[in-house]
Amino acid sequence: MSEALRLVVAGGGTAGHISPMLAIADAVKTEQPDAQVTALGSPGGLETKLVPEAGYPLEFVPKAPMPRSINADLLKFPFRFITAVNNAKKVLRATKAEAVLGVGGYVCTPAYLAAKQLKLPIFVHEANSVAGMANKLGAKNAAFVGTTFANTGLPGEVQVGMPMRSNVATMVKAELREAAREHFGVTGEKPVLLVTGGSSGAQSINTAIAQSLDELDAAGIHTIHITGRDKQIRDAAGEQLAHEGYTQIEYVDRMDYAYAVADLMICRSGAGTVCELAVAGTASVLVPLPIGNGEQKLNARELVAAGGAVLVSDAEFTKSYITENVINLLADQHKLEKMSHAAASLGQRDAAQIMARRIIEEVSTRRRAGQEG
Template sequence: MKNQNLSVVLAGGGTAGHISPLLAIARAIRAGAPEAEILAVGTAAGMETRLVPAAGFDLATIERVPMPRRPSLDLLKLPLRLAAAVRQAGRILDEAGADVVVGVGGYVSTPIYLAARRRGVPLVVHEANARPGLANRIGARLTSHVGTAFRNTPLPNARWVGMPMRREIARLDRPAAREEARARLGFEPGRPALVVTGGSSGAASINRTIASALPALAAAGIQVLHITGRGKVQLDGSGAPLAAPGYRQVEYVDGMEDVYAAADVLLARAGAATVCEVAAVGVPAVLVPLPHGNGEQALNAASLVEAHAAVLVADRDFTPEWAVRELVPLLQDSGRLAAMEAAARSLGIRDADERMAAMVFEAAGYRTGNGGAGSGGTGNSSAGKDTDEIR
């Protein structure tokens, strides 16, 4: 088994939903194999151009491959574009001397998967969503090493490993971190705390509902930290920033571990990372899936909802009236919140990064410093466009 100079190429990008697990896997690989050479592959237009170098990893880029949703000139160009991207991917693998390729889906994964297959380079796939994307549906047919964040994701050879996440979140002890996190986020002690977020780009429908429901929330003594998204500051009728007793709005929070520690309830979209982190840390949640797309966010949330660890509300139903009728009583019911917290933690997986690293070492035939190829983890399972990209 190989035990020196392991070269790992990780492919994925475009959104934080792909980049965050990629980086978590990369860190776990480096922890298990400090001498490993690690290269990430993304596109020149994705968030990876900022996030990957900031995390201390090298980045190579290839072209996006548009996947038209309807007959068009772009559809005719698809074979040539894909072939060009596969050639680019192949050059990257050759220059890196890749021993193993890891893909998390996204714009670049299909060309990397196909280039790896042509070269006989072992392939490892991680799928973050309950409904897999096209790239990983292709990749999963090219390997027996497939990890999924959700138990019932329909991919061949799938192993349920959980969602690789930052260790500051995976190892969070909510009760121990609660008071300091609340102080950092501006919450007062002894009052219910609601944190609202629509992700880094915000969610206009959620923002509107919270702004309209704010008088009722304030009257009930509920504190609100409203993470609006960049450039989405909420204004009142006079054009001034929205204000109310116990209400604070910010565009962004650097470090969601404080949010998870401080919140009595998290109100958010049902992205795969959010759902898995909610389970790992055990925070009660109200989840409002995106109203468009392929319905994957509702599927992501299904296990939490079935276990009564989270409340699901459709975007069209998330109105100020719903917030007054359902959200206010929830925040005032400590018994129900405690039950939701316990139920969430029963579904959470905290060591998915280590499980994926072990799968990478297994695929590469790499012997770790402890004499094995990795055991798969021992952590807590308290557990409208005309074109798209192949993802």
């Protein structure tokens, strides 16, 4: 295509939505370096930080969630929703968008409806095993629906895997291991346990780890604990908890280093995390989020069935579980290697490229049809 592609990508709230959105945007720019990509998000979401850091312009659409009870907000909802759709249309017109990609989240519903009204092709990527409401709506009118997992129930879905940023998608764990250990300040040959509850953190996981530090240290394990923003573990004096063999940080920008440094990772089973664990070949203990519609447990099932991960419920993830199971697992290098190989057998690295190429092909086809017409 001689003229620069103009694409609007929509998604936000958490890294689980934003990361695949940015991965697809990056893949579009790799295929078409002069492409103009604009992101749609909501005020207050993590996209306010991550999208500008990735180098993309960010426009906002106000949140208009459907109230779950009969109250004053229910009466205001139609007006708020119409405003959100109209704001999305303004952005699409201002950017002269030729296509809209949505990955889920509040902002996607108005973006999908605005695209439909303007007769723009819609592309959907669903990260989870259970599709969200916004993507169920968008998929009804989509030119292409890509999913991470099979059988999400979306019409016309094609399983492509999870779009991920290139530093993770192309990583080779063995090649990064020494740099990753240096990055996190790991010395000697201690096995490394890396713990994360995702970008927002997980209080129950954080608490269980804090209670187990003496036992982990006594077992000769270096624990790297990514607590989540504003969820630091503090001592009785209110200071950030310091402990031998323990590194505490709120957030990590280099997740490729996190996967590379870990002999074992403890984490939630968000779709992005599960797929990145597979690509990295990192053994894991998965603790699904105990709320929602159960999608995190479903996300984990392939990795667990393959032998690349162990599943434990949030309620059962306690100090006792860590001392009786996690410490023993970290002492069994043969078992960890088997889990690593099993995880790596499921790794899919090209989902972002597949989505990008479908967008570019569709826009190119529409341009040719317009010229011929």
